[in-house]
Amino acid sequence: MSVDALYQEIILDHYKHPRGKGLLGDSLAESFQVNPTCGDEVTVQVAGSAADVLIGYEGQGCSISQASASVMSEMLNGASVATMKEKRDAFIELMHAKGLGEPDEEILEDGVAFAGVAKYPARVKCALLPWMALQDAAIKAGLITEEKS
Amino acid sequence: MSVDALYQEIILDHYKHPRGKGLLGDSLAESFQVNPTCGDEVTVQVAGSAADVLIGYEGQGCSISQASASVMSEMLNGASVATMKEKRDAFIELMHAKGLGEPDEEILEDGVAFAGVAKYPARVKCALLPWMALQDAAIKAGLITEEKS
Amino acid sequence: MASVLDVARIKKDFPILSRTVRGGHPLVYLDSAATSQKPECVLDAERTFYETSNAAVHRGAHQLAEEATQAYEDARAAIAGFVGGAPEDLVFTKNATEGINLVSYAFSNATAESAWGGAPDPRFILAPGDTILVTEMEHHANLIPWQQVCARTGASLRWIPLTEDGRLDLTNLASLIDSTTKIVSVVHQSNILGTINPVRQIMDAAHSVGALGLVDACQSVPHMPVNVDDLGADFITWSGHKMLGPTGIGLLWGRTEALNGMSPFLSGGSMIESVYMDHSTFAAAPSRFEAGVPMVAQSVGLARAVAYLDDLGMDAVHAHETELTAYALSALEQVPGVQIIGPANNVDRGSAISFTVDGIHPHDVGQILDSEGVAVRVGHHCAWPTCRHFGVPATTRISTYIYNDSSDIDIAIEAISTAQRYFGTRV
């Protein structure tokens, strides 16, 4: 089906079996984000240190937003802030590539499965939702400084 | 010229030589009306009695509005309220006839010259301006009662 | 299913319906509650206007200006006539949202003016203790403007709650509408639930306490015969783009004296009587509410749209939709795992049908439908509080119009099953 590019196996798997889902007992900061057009919600928490970031999340929404949160959490839990930024930039770039991006699997790991999402502008916002929450929480926590998004 | 139907000799004559122009010393009531799209202005006063209405007017504006005031004044000065209403109705009907009206010269006198004005929607308002002022002043003076215009 | 409308012939009038989407699927357009498609005759009317008579209206003394003004005022008369109203009671807005805002600002503007020495119509002046009544099934367009009026005046918002089957719970209407009520603003037909509300009863209740009443008729005027006198409202708003007309044009009908009781909303050219540097006076309605160069070409297009609907006959349009809705409801009921959000029976119900599919998020349902050529809407449908009431984050909605028939429904139903197989919730 034409949607197979959107709903990669990896995405459906993360959707059905989310990794690392749940809130942290204690956190440095958290951010709640909604997608105002469809009501998808996600809360992302950050804890730990610049060398070892811990991520918790909760949410409800479509397969894309929830799988994206799961992939993000798997990819970034225990990473350094520098790695987090690198992967975040790569993921955002991929989402804005209109489906023409050639993601680097070394950097994006399971995130490469989202390449096809970028062909569906309405779904790009879904995929980015947890990443926006992470960005906001990390700023609040003082792990990164305000930057143009 | 195509405008000859609009600018009848009679109209241009009334414009250049307005009849009965000027305000009355004393009046029962007066009404000031403007055409908000072009700024034409006219003030109409009524005096006298139901059997013998006196009309004064002042104004500035285009040939059509000023000639209409002159024709109206000439036609109605000294008329009864009943005659005034009859002529007013006939004039208004003529103005809404889109140029297809066949005016009765017995009733409308020089007013028949305005038949061609009705072909120019933007000028109908000009021609009706003094009549609207008359209507309003006569109501204020208690000579006629409020009616749907 | 045989229809009272000749849908096959109607489809031919809509060029877009012959296109394909997503790699060759014929387009099945089931999103008319969001916006309708436009028949060729509407596009032709608009274009002809631009090519022959385009000019600023109510302004020039030249022939084009005359023709444009005539076209604009003829359109006003035709559209007013379509709902049984008089031309001088019909105001052109850019969409229905502007129409509702226009009325809502009459309240906050009158309130502010009266604080600074103005003497507006007292019906529009609000103070703490005054209340405004809406319902829990309003489109955001008929909710947020009233929240904002409250934030600007100290008045309070009340709402009529919903029953479990998506109807208004009128049990406590008598206590919701009382001497504090200044305006009651209610949707005629819900865009998310499909419910048709007893607006006459609610308007009468509003009038019994001296309050004004507004009906949001966005989803009713395009789909059923609507007569302004029958509704019993003081104001009715709807949009052109949902009834075959162009984007960028909406309508506000008001009772003459209600309209003329309102302070101006947008101010500028064409809505004035006299203007000085330090003060101005204003024209009567409808001009008072039409500042600036208006949507002239769009009014001409919309007038052509109402002529098209009149040719079909609004009774026939309504009968067609009622039939199709019955067909869709019973087809959906037979799909395991589908839950209808809103009235499940076809009584007092329009053609918008919201539903959820167990185990699949509405967004994903919509995406699979799209991949099969079926265009539906997913989300909260600008009625987020209604979603909250039903405990769902979003729904998938199918909504039909004159160019849909039962085969469109069949394709949608089949696509729902495809989605269930795709996401493994059904074998």
Next chain:
Amino acid sequence: MASVLDVARIKKDFPILSRTVRGGHPLVYLDSAATSQKPECVLDAERTFYETSNAAVHRGAHQLAEEATQAYEDARAAIAGFVGGAPEDLVFTKNATEGINLVSYAFSNATAESAWGGAPDPRFILAPGDTILVTEMEHHANLIPWQQVCARTGASLRWIPLTEDGRLDLTNLASLIDSTTKIVSVVHQSNILGTINPVRQIMDAAHSVGALGLVDACQSVPHMPVNVDDLGADFITWSGHKMLGPTGIGLLWGRTEALNGMSPFLSGGSMIESVYMDHSTFAAAPSRFEAGVPMVAQSVGLARAVAYLDDLGMDAVHAHETELTAYALSALEQVPGVQIIGPANNVDRGSAISFTVDGIHPHDVGQILDSEGVAVRVGHHCAWPTCRHFGVPATTRISTYIYNDSSDIDIAIEAISTAQRYFGTRV
């Protein structure tokens, strides 16, 4: 007169220009300051949108909705780019009048909200003693909204007076703009006098006291290169229909932080972040100011219009108009009895030329011109106080655009002489 533009070729792009009026006269359209005509490519773009991609934007998950959203946002980027702005700083309105009202309501709304416990941006809160500055040559659209804000907040209106030759008298600018000034709103190019004002100087003066500044660019954006950074304003408004675009669409550009400091204006769908029955939160600009289904097809048409203008080059457009204005001014000067209202020289001057003809009312001048096929505007041009300043009830105005050449002026001049002979003021 040779022109920098190939006017003969351009005329062919405008179907309406080949029609005749009043019994066979070729149309000479000299009323572009009221509204411009539309080239075929703009009409095609709009129609193609309806026939292929029409859908509600920012809402559906289906392919048409995606395409419509893309078309709408591409249009925003193209139009913003035309004036050197960023897409996220450009708000679509229905006309320029709505744009100015939007900014004016930010003041009265913030003032009202702050009285009821809200915490709006303090720059928009007004109180008695605060002042708003306009000029004596404003279009009603940039005068009455500010009069109304004063009536709703207790603030006072000031204005920059005019000199005898129709320029702003800036002698007392330093006392007109002082610590009480909250906003300065000034027309860039007068639609009645043709004057081009030194808006940069005035905006800088506004900013020097911490006031905000708005430029009404309705008559400049269509006719000369305009760059938002160069103007130095916080807000700029203009309309689409005066620059080859469809009716029903206007623009408000604002500095990001100025836009995001404003309370919502129209509220409803698509401008929200979260909605509950008792409160809502709002999206950032531009969405915050675009409630309801917007003018999608019109945005597509307008984007095509700016591409058309870009192809000609705005420098060339401006040079063409400057030439044509010089030609018209000197031709008019040679007609006995003609008085120009506004700058008689061609310095800092646009192409709108108002004049009176001794002994003939402007309405009658316009009528004779019309009977010769020449479409001009007569009246106060929505600048009634400006007419009062010059002691005239009205003027006749010719205004040119890219599709006019010197032969159009020649025909108009000849028709003025005809009017003089007709009314017997010249032999």
